[in-house]
Amino acid sequence: MPIKKIRKRDGRIVDFDPNRIKDAIHRAFIAVELEDGEKAEAITKEVVKLLEERFKRKIPSVEDAQDAVIEVLRKKGYGRVAEEYEAYRREKAEIRRLRKRLGIEEPKLTVNALKVLRERYLLKNEKGEIIETPAQMFMRVAKAIARVDRKYGGDPRESREKFYRMMARLEFLPNSPTLFNAGTRLGQLSACFVLPVEDSLKSIFKAVMNMALIEQSGGGVGFDFSKLRPKGDIVKSTKGVASGPVSFMRVFDVATDVIKAGGKRRGAMMGVLRVDHPDIIEFITAKQKPGVLSNFNISVAIPDEFMEKVKNNEDYWLINPRNNEKVKRLNAREVWNLIAESAWKSGDPGVIFIDEVNRHNPTPAIGRIEATNPCGEQPLLPYESCNLGSINLSRMVEDGEINWEKLRETVRNAVHFLDNVIDANKFPLKEIERMTKANRKIGLGVMGFADMLIKLGIPYNSEKALSLAEHLMKFITEEARKKSVELGEERGPFPNFDKSVWKDKYHAMRNATVTTIAPTGSISIIAGCSSGIEPLFAISFIRNVLGGKRLFEINPLFELVAKERGFYNAKLLEEVAKTGSV
Known part of the structure; x- marks a missing residue:
């Protein structure tokens, strides 16, 4: 029957x-x-x-x-x-x-979110058995970060509930190390670091050791290798010749290979070299060879003067950093074209317009910015770290409109949370603790931007989307700064405030920076939303994650629309997963 x-x-x-x-x-x-x-x-x-x-x-x-x-x-x-x-x-x-x-409503915590949480985020005992639920993880983090309020005369219980609620509802998530380590013995909560590398064997291997400690706790590190003498240059102490920056970068790369960051994710680094370094051609083309520097993103630091020479099709000098001597002339436009060609072939190098970055340096009196974190979104001074967190914009849409009041409240709570992280943090090095607490940089960003546009019925590649993005980030930046000013008045400004660009604009400010747009690769999986400000990678695809796991991804909003309109079926998903698009 x-x-x-x-x-x-x-x-x-x-x-x-x-x-x-x-x-x-x-x-x-x-x-x-x-x-x-x-x-x-x-x-x-x-x-x-x-x-x-x-x-x-x-x-x-x-x-x-x-x-x-x-x-x-x-x-x-x-x-x-x-x-x-x-x-x-x-x-x-x-x-x-x-x-x-x-109390999480549609779109809810996804199966893939649960897989990633189990694999990498939820605490485990000595036998490798999971000993907390996602709810308990969010509460562990909320308690550890809210506890800081007591230091400033606040009520941790009230903050704990706010912090828990916005994480549990997937409205805001901090960077992965905070989720990994808050409330644990390790306690290292930052994602982004920059370490100095000076022109000596001692400095180079000190940086390797410090990098290992940071990666072991889940952080990623950026380096500027521009101070290292070029390949073939003289080494007076041994009467030998120098290996050059690219060779030493391989030491960092191999060390990172054997350290899975925090035991939970692959270590990541940013390597920067100035465009006027004598080894720049080797650096630009280094990643065209498969498997070379696979743990590095690399970027060429480009000053304004070089771009002028590109525009005018002029030559420029390569300078030996050991003695500042001019060693060779290259055509700027040819080097620029080589950067573009190499990026097309291998995805690297990127470029850092280093003078433009320093025009926005909030503490120029403290030092010049030379490098960024591994994904490039956070320029930092040597020995500086930053903790990030992102607001899930798709959760800010209600009944087809942005709930600006909800967004304002989430921004304010997120800035409070991220400022607390600095005090709750157990830093891997004393130098990092000193520099980080002197500037108190935080990076509040967004994820789910593409999903927000879908919910609002706005095409991603439209002028309307661009206009909304500008309005949205202006709102978030202004609200984040207002909250940082309030915290600065309540708790005291960051110690280098009087040496910062903010001293003539505000009475006090708690954080030298407040916003940054991170890629949100892992936390966007947990939040079940599109990553960062990116368009949808595909509406259905197979994602390969650490440990050889395959996650079948389907955009929940596409699935919802497909079911509502009656064209949902798995055959369609299979075809879409092969191509990424309908």
Whole structure:
């Protein structure tokens, strides 16, 4: 007898639709093999047949149907697909329980978010067993960061609830090291660091050791290698010749290879070299060879003078940093074209317009900025660190409009949270603690911008989107600065305030910087939103993450629209996952 009805988890009886079973099976096949729509069709027929045999006189439940799917998959020899299906089923059940506890509404904590949290974020005991839930993780972080309020005469309980609520609702998330380490013995909470590298073997290997300590705790590091003497230059102490910056960068690269950052993610570095360094051509082309400097992003530091020479098609001098002697002339436009060609071939190098960066340096009297963190969004002084956090913009849209009051409140709470992180932090080096606490830089950014546009019905590549982005970031920056000024008046300004560009504009300011736009690779998975300010990478794709895990991603807003408009099916998802687009 054909199955006509099925019982849902809430007890409702609804029409039985075998296509829903087929889509779920197909998704499991896609996650394992990225194909096999025909196999999903055949398995579905077997499952329906099995249900018809077993439920001749009563209505099957959703769980009965899922049990039948696993049974048939195993019987047909698709063990891996059965495991994927069963794991997805378990995770969905856990998410339903979490949703009740956290009060998270649609779009809710996703299966892939739960996978990433389990793999890398949730605390584990000595046996590697997970000992906290996502809710407990958010509370662990909220408690550790709110505790700082007591130092300034505030009430940690009130802040703890605010911090917990905005993380649990996925409205704001701090950078990964804060989620990893807050409330633990390690306690290192920053993501971004810059370390100096001077022209001596002692300085170089001190930087390697310091880098190892930072990466071990989950941070990423930027370096400027421009002070190192060029390849083939004289080394007086040994009467030998220098290896040059690119060779020494390989030492940093190999060291990073054996240190998985924080034991939870791959270490990452930024390597910077000035365009007038004698080894600049070797540096520009270094990553065209597969596997070379694979843990580095590299960027060429470019001053205004060089760009003028590019514009005028003139030559410029390469300068030996050891003695400031001119060693060779190159054509600026040819070097610029080589940078572009190499970036096209390998993705590297990027460029840092270093004079422009320093025009926006908030503490020029303290020092000149020479490098950034690994992804380039946070310029920092030597020995400086910064902790980041991002607001999920998709959560700021309600009934097709931006809730500006909610956004204002989230910005204010986020600045409070990030300022507290500086005091809660256990820094890996004393020099870093001194410099970080002297400037108290924080980086509040955004994620879910593309999702926000989708909810607002605005095309990403439109003038309207550009105009909204400008208005949005002006609002966030102004509100973040207002909150930093308030904190500066309540708690005292950052110690270098009187040597900063802010001293003539404000009575006090707590943080030398307040905003930065980070890529949010991992935390956007947890938040279930598009990363940073990027457009959607694809509406459906397979994501490879640390540890060899494959995550089948589908944009939840696309899935919602596809279901509402009646064109959702797994075959479509398979085709989209292969190409990334409809």
